[in-house]
Amino acid sequence: MTTEPMTPRASREEQVLERIERARRRRPRVREERVTLAHGAGGKATQTLVEALFVEAFRNPALETLDDGAVLSVDGGRLVFTTDSHVVSPLFFPGGDIGELAVNGTVNDLAVCGARPLYLSAGFVLEEGFPVDDLRRIVASMADAAARAGVSIVTGDTKVVERGKADGCFITTSGIGVLDGEALSASAVRPGDAILVSGPIGDHGVTVMLARGELDLEADLTSDTAALHGLTAALLDAVPGGVRMMRDATRGGVATVLNEIAQASGLGVVLDEAAVPVRPAVAGACELLGIEPLYVACEGRFVAVVDGDRAGAALDALRGHPLGAGAALVGTVRDDPPGLVLLRTAFGGTRIADMLVGDPLPRIC
Amino acid sequence: MRFVDEYRDAEQAHVLSARIAALCEPGRHYKFMEVCGGHTHTIYKHGLEDYLPESVQLVHGPGCPVCVIPMGRVDDAVAIARADPDVILTSFGDMMRVPGGTGSFLDAKAAGADIRMVYSPLDALKIAKRNPDRRVVFMAIGFETTAPSTAMTVLRAAAEGIGNFSVFCNHVTIIPGIKAILDSPDLRLDGFLGPGHVSTVIGCRPYEFIAAEYGKPLVCAGFEPLDVLQSVHMLLEQLDEGRSEVENQYARVVPWDGNPRALEAIGKVMELRPYFEWRGLGFISHSALRMRDDYARYDAERIFDLPGVRVADPKACQCGEVLKGVLEPWECKVFGTACTPETPIGTCMVSSEGACAAYYNFGRFTRERVKEAARA
Numbered sequence: 001m002t003t004e005p006m007t008p009r010a011s012r013e014e015q016v017l018e019r020i021e022r023a024r025r026r027r028p029r030v031r032e033e034r035v036t037l038a039h040g041a042g043g044k045a046t047q048t049l050v051e052a053l054f055v056e057a058f059r060n061p062a063l064e065t066l067d068d069g070a071v072l073s074v075d076g077g078r079l080v081f082t083t084d085s086h087v088v089s090p091l092f093f094p095g096g097d098i099g100e101l102a103v104n105g106t107v108n109d110l111a112v113c114g115a116r117p118l119y120l121s122a123g124f125v126l127e128e129g130f131p132v133d134d135l136r137r138i139v140a141s142m143a144d145a146a147a148r149a150g151v152s153i154v155t156g157d158t159k160v161v162e163r164g165k166a167d168g169c170f171i172t173t174s175g176i177g178v179l180d181g182e183a184l185s186a187s188a189v190r191p192g193d194a195i196l197v198s199g200p201i202g203d204h205g206v207t208v209m210l211a212r213g214e215l216d217l218e219a220d221l222t223s224d225t226a227a228l229h230g231l232t233a234a235l236l237d238a239v240p241g242g243v244r245m246m247r248d249a250t251r252g253g254v255a256t257v258l259n260e261i262a263q264a265s266g267l268g269v270v271l272d273e274a275a276v277p278v279r280p281a282v283a284g285a286c287e288l289l290g291i292e293p294l295y296v297a298c299e300g301r302f303v304a305v306v307d308g309d310r311a312g313a314a315l316d317a318l319r320g321h322p323l324g325a326g327a328a329l330v331g332t333v334r335d336d337p338p339g340l341v342l343l344r345t346a347f348g349g350t351r352i353a354d355m356l357v358g359d360p361l362p363r364i365c
Numbered sequence: 366m367r368f369v370d371e372y373r374d375a376e377q378a379h380v381l382s383a384r385i386a387a388l389c390e391p392g393r394h395y396k397f398m399e400v401c402g403g404h405t406h407t408i409y410k411h412g413l414e415d416y417l418p419e420s421v422q423l424v425h426g427p428g429c430p431v432c433v434i435p436m437g438r439v440d441d442a443v444a445i446a447r448a449d450p451d452v453i454l455t456s457f458g459d460m461m462r463v464p465g466g467t468g469s470f471l472d473a474k475a476a477g478a479d480i481r482m483v484y485s486p487l488d489a490l491k492i493a494k495r496n497p498d499r500r501v502v503f504m505a506i507g508f509e510t511t512a513p514s515t516a517m518t519v520l521r522a523a524a525e526g527i528g529n530f531s532v533f534c535n536h537v538t539i540i541p542g543i544k545a546i547l548d549s550p551d552l553r554l555d556g557f558l559g560p561g562h563v564s565t566v567i568g569c570r571p572y573e574f575i576a577a578e579y580g581k582p583l584v585c586a587g588f589e590p591l592d593v594l595q596s597v598h599m600l601l602e603q604l605d606e607g608r609s610e611v612e613n614q615y616a617r618v619v620p621w622d623g624n625p626r627a628l629e630a631i632g633k634v635m636e637l638r639p640y641f642e643w644r645g646l647g648f649i650s651h652s653a654l655r656m657r658d659d660y661a662r663y664d665a666e667r668i669f670d671l672p673g674v675r676v677a678d679p680k681a682c683q684c685g686e687v688l689k690g691v692l693e694p695w696e697c698k699v700f701g702t703a704c705t706p707e708t709p710i711g712t713c714m715v716s717s718e719g720a721c722a723a724y725y726n727f728g729r730f731t732r733e734r735v736k737e738a739a740r741a
Contacts, residue, residue: 013695020701020725031708034475038462044707289484292410347590348375349412354726 042251043356080115095222099138103145111229112246115177149227186264194311199326205296226300238317255294271331372589401560402429424690425720436676439465446478456504466676486518493530513627533665541652559585568623645685684711
């Protein structure tokens with residue numbers, strides 16, 4: 001920090017900024033009268049809804065960690081339990097479909113908690129008129145994905161709603177895994193830790209946006225959807241005790257995950273934009289749409305925070321696995337500024353990368 | 366993105382940064398307005414202020430299209446969306462969160478209105494073709510940048526005889542907005558970064574009065590980081606040499622006399638309104654476009670019964686002063702407390718291009734502190 005005396009103007013600016021910081025630390029409150037799409041977009045609105053409504057009502061220690069899964073002690077062992085609902089349009093997209101996504105998403109929520117995924121449930125909400133052939137494809141794809149991930153779908157549920165009351169097919173999957181090693185949590189993050197991403201970001205989100213056909217853009221892209229338990233296991237084995245936490249970068253993207261890490265640990269994250277792997281087609285589509293790749297959803301990538309001294313070994317372990325070939329060290333954890341993500345831009349400037357407010361809305365010019 | 370990489374070369378930026386610093390007179394403070402929201406976005410996105418000396422201050426002007434839409438027009442659009450279950454209202458993504466007096470498009474959508482985000486007016490026309498039994502309205506916003514595509518869409522709808530498509534026209538024109546700012550008695554600016562996108566349509570010639578009558582230099586600027594730095598350098602060079610001219614940094618895209626085809630399309634379909642309200646700036650004569658009589662059947666204002674109620678800006682909101690560059694975003698009374706990106710009162714906070722949202726998201730910590738922390 002500069003030691004020169006501050007001008008009155010600078011001092012006033014500091015006061016305003018401090019006031020904002022105080023306001024930001026206030027308990028979140030849902031101000032909207034109705035749920036909007038922003039509440040499901042994975043950013044600030046989702047966080048507010050979850051914390052102000054769900055956590056407030058269901059409060060318990062396992063839930064309050066707000067990790068991807070809950071760690072539960074059962075008869076001397078530890079289970080990880082997680083659930084996830086899947087709504088995607090279109091249902092079939094290059095590189096995957098809703099069924100594969102539903103299995104992989106839940107497997108990944110278990111994997112990033114450090115657990116070995118074992119069993120899944122599958123709940124279907126189907127719209128009257130939905131083609132059985134499409135359902136058959138989705139279910140076959142789920143079975144394949146479960147077989148690849150080594151998990152069994154052991155229970156389920158089916159509901160059919162009237163035409164117009166759902167968008168074809170929604171799937172909810174819950175999962176149970178066993179925790180063999182240490183529980184991972186954002187509270188374990190320390191200054192000096194390294195931040196890794198497991199591969200190029202944004203492939204899934206941009207692929208789905210293009211598959212909707214609203215953009216008249218074409219790119220040779222496929223979704224990154226994949227089950228990551230093999231990759232997370234390889235990382236945990238390579239640096240035992242060195243992995244602080246992992247989180248898959250689904251809705252809200254990598255920037256949202258990093259903000260969650262910063263807020264949960266009370267530490268700062270400094271991200272090096274130039275080091276973040278982004279495919280040219282994803283970068284190009286985002287540039288045209290005025291969306292930042294850091295906020296675009298992935299379905300087969302995770303962010304890992306590892307002991308800074310063992311970052312090299314961690315990176316080697318990731319890159320040695322087929323799903324982690326594009327892994328990169330993208331940032332570090334610091335004391336300051338607490339709770340914030342700073343971005344060193346590829347251009348050489350610096351700025352704050354905040355959590356997404358609602359859906360990433362394209363700019364018009 | 367190989368086609369933009371050459372405008373994002375950090376080494377070149379350091380060279381320009383040094384040349385900018387060398388041109389600054391010691392003890393003098395320079396204040397330039399970037400008219401366009403796209404510039405504001407570039408400046409924050411790339412952390413461009415790190416390359417400028419403390420004595421060069423960039424202030425954010427009125428060129429963010431959603432920032433200048435008054436609340437009453439948002440309410441009118443919501444009224445159209447709710448007029449009838451047959452109506453599909455379409456608009457650009459930026460509009461979805463803009464607060465009206467009775468809520469935003471997102472709120473109206475959550476309450477049951479069929480409001481859809483589109484990427485261009487042609488997409489709205491496609492929706493109309495796919496839904497012949499519905500009435501599709503495109504809420505058109507933006508400066509001369511987006512007006513030609515609205516006009517061309519109306520011309521296509523007319524050529525194809527599509528009867529269920531109309532436009533709620535809210536296009537504004539940039540020159541009266543800049544003039545209103547120049548005429549503001551409390552304004553102290555040294556020059557302008559001219560809006561690049563608008564200028565691809567209108568050219569540079571319409572700005573000549575700014576240099577000639579008001580003695581302020583204007584450099585028509587592109588949107589890549591090196592474009593912005595070079596434009597600042599060109600402004601400082603003019604001041605250093607005692608000149609006040611209109612210059613074109615963005616010549617690779619902007620023709621001096623504009624794009625005659627785009628201007629012709631606008632002129633064919635639209636005409637100037639006698640007056641239009643700008644959020645924060647009030648009513649400005651001849652500052653917006655409406656549909657011509659020849660295209661009345663594509664004019665949502667004539668098809669639907671609009672409340673047309675003027676909704677006063679919230680008293681605490683100082684968007685007007687921020688738009689004129691008189692106040693910094695953080696100097697507004699409600700900045701960051703009552704007015705945040707999650708709960709915007711003023712439109713400057715809604716759009717990611719809005720000066721307040723950009724400052725809130727990217728500049729909450731002073732430049733020095735961010736730099737220090739990133740270096741640590």
